[in-house]
């Protein structure tokens with residue numbers, strides 16, 4: 089039994105496309121919650137990990153993300169995970 093794991097920078101296809109019509113999502117945050125960026129319109133969504141794993145259909149690719157904090161990370165919970 090293989091447990092599929094997804095990581096930062098993965099691009100996945102979900103069960104349902106975004107209302108904008110695109111169905112490619114970039115994982116920009118992992119953990120208890122996964123934050124995904126729609127590759128069609130740039131909209132961000134936050135899903136609990138369990139829900140994400142149910143929704144994910146296919147791994148489409150992977151991109152290297154830069155480590156500079158995104159605005160929402162800098163403003164939010166990033167301070168809790170300090171190196």
Ligand SMILES: [Zn+2]
Pocket residue numbers: 106107108109110126127128129130131
């Ligand atoms: Zn979209």
